[in-house]
Amino acid sequence: MIGIAFAVRHEAKEFLAALEKKRWEKAAAASLCTGWLRQQEVAVAIIGMGRERAARGTEQFLGQFPVRFLVLAGYAGALRPEIKRGQIAVASNYLDAGSALWFSGAEVPEARIATADAVVGDPESRRKLAEATGADLVDMETDAVANIARSRGIPFVSLRVVTDDFEDRIPVDAIAAAWESQGGSIRPIPLALHLATHPAEIRPLLRFARFLPEARHRLTRRLLELVYSLEGSGGTSAN
Numbered sequence: 349m350i351g352i353a354f355a356v357r358h359e360a361k362e363f364l365a366a367l368e369k370k371r372w373e374k375a376a377a378a379s380l381c382t383g384w385l386r387q388q389e390v391a392v393a394i395i396g397m398g399r400e401r402a403a404r405g406t407e408q409f410l411g412q413f414p415v416r417f418l419v420l421a422g423y424a425g426a427l428r429p430e431i432k433r434g435q436i437a438v439a440s441n442y443l444d445a446g447s448a449l450w451f452s453g454a455e456v457p458e459a460r461i462a463t464a465d466a467v468v469g470d471p472e473s474r475r476k477l478a479e480a481t482g483a484d485l486v487d488m489e490t491d492a493v494a495n496i497a498r499s500r501g502i503p504f505v506s507l508r509v510v511t512d513d514f515e516d517r518i519p520v521d522a523i524a525a526a527w528e529s530q531g532g533s534i535r536p537i538p539l540a541l542h543l544a545t546h547p548a549e550i551r552p553l554l555r556f557a558r559f560l561p562e563a564r565h566r567l568t569r570r571l572l573e574l575v576y577s578l579e580g581s582g583g584t585s586a587n
Contacts, residue, residue, distance in 0.1 A: 349414050349416065351502075352418075352421060352575075354395070355395060355397045358421045359423060363571055364392060365474050367385060377395075378393045380413070385576070402492045406496045408498070416502065416503075417505075419504075420490060420494075422489070423508065424437075424509065425468055425510065425518075426513050427474045427475075428484050431514065437485060437514040440463040442506050456570060459483075460482060461486065461487060461506060461508065468486050507570065512556060519546075521542065521548065522549045526539035
């Protein structure tokens with residue numbers, strides 16, 4: 349069984365819509381479901397944002413389903429000016445011999461990724477992180493999820509789509525007010541209250557939010573290609 353993990357439900361929306369015969373499971377630390385893509389059985393988890401939530405959600409996910417190959421899919425920020433919104437990449441520094449073998453059927457550009465403890469929302473912070481880590485992209489979950497997969501001997505791939513350019517200034521506080529970090533749902537009242545006192549954040553927030561559906565579509569399309577490429581390989585539907 350292939351496992352697909354997302355930090356938040358927004359990232360997962362289109363992929364979940366593509367699944368047939370979905371069945372949701374009750375879990376404390378993650379939202380879990382199973383479904384089918386062609387002849388491939390897939391388990392999906394919404395594990396939460398950030399290292400700690402993602403780690404708890406992944407532990408529960410892998411403890412509940414016989415996952416043989418794990419993909420973490422979601423959004424990332426660019427740490428270099430040449431990397432642009434909408435680009436897709438796999439985290440090269442988290443590929444090992446096992447995951448590279450399973451991933452050999454998919455042609456996806458590779459990039460180094462760093463995992464941060466908070467949203468990196470301005471060029472100055474991105475430059476410092478790139479210099480410190482040598483990374484090209486930043487997210488908030490890959491390292492934690494990779495460590496758990498590695499401890500269980502499960503091949504792992506982190507597939508990312510870039511949602512913000514190097515020069516973008518992301519309204520971090522507005523996003524924190526709006527975003528429920530466990531499941532990724534929008535909280536309109538806290539967001540409205542925050543923007544009422546920080547109107548300068550409205551325009552950059554809208555720019556960021558408007559691109560997310562396109563980013564998600566590109567991510568989903570490539571993720572489906574990856575899952576289909578695993579048909580007939582070690583990622584077949586047999587448990």
